[in-house]
Amino acid sequence: MIQIEYILILSAVMMFAGVYGFLTRRSTLAILLSIELMLNSADINFAAFNRMLHPMGHEGYFFALFAIAIAAAESAIAIAIMINIYRLLKNISVDKLTQMKW
């Protein structure tokens, strides 16, 4: 029997794996991968709450759908910025991006 707690704990593990990656990674692209993990765990929570606590509604379903669309837009822009930074500085590690301070 799958209870809602199992799905919530699963997405919490995913969320904090993303937080750990966000704190430790040096490459900006790897940081973006961790952000995708966190966004995806939030989507799972939306769908699980909708399916198990309010099965007649569809609010969580549409929230997850729009969140996926916004995540796609966000990562496209972020990757465009990374490619531009790489073109200017030849490096995308957060240690080397000191010129962006001003």
Add this chain to the structure above:
Amino acid sequence: MDSHNIMFVILAVIIVLSSLMTVLTKSIIRAATYLLFVLLGSAGLYFLMGYTFLGSVQVMVYAGGIIVLYVFSILLTSGQRERLCGGTRGKLLTSALLSLGALAVFVFAIMKENFLSDVLEAPSETGAEAITMQSIGENMLSTEAGGYLLPFEAVSILLLACIVGGLIIARKR
């Protein structure tokens, strides 16, 4: 234990192991590949809940679009050689302790809360809880209560702005 539960256990193991490997592996291209498995696993979770449209959107947009974009940009910036996990040992330890502590708080709160939920049963196609394509389309384009026309249009404008912004940012000067 029926097949529904077995499928959930398989998906949970895939998601947990792959998401840990995404943040622990040394090579960034491997991290992207493990992230692909996480996203496919969560698409499987949506299929398990009976949300087939959400699962297909997840596979198409995330696995088909975003991961390909990431792999291309990783190869373009040739990030394979660079150091992924920098920082001192103390910083790594602090981050790990911080994440594990916050995870423990989350799990404690989840287990303490009394959810008014029944267990997740296998979805039926004709059941009341099934969200059909027809109801998705009607809700997406309706302006009445429970309609999502305004967010739908807002997302379409956001995607247009995203296209223009991406072209302007990444163009050759």
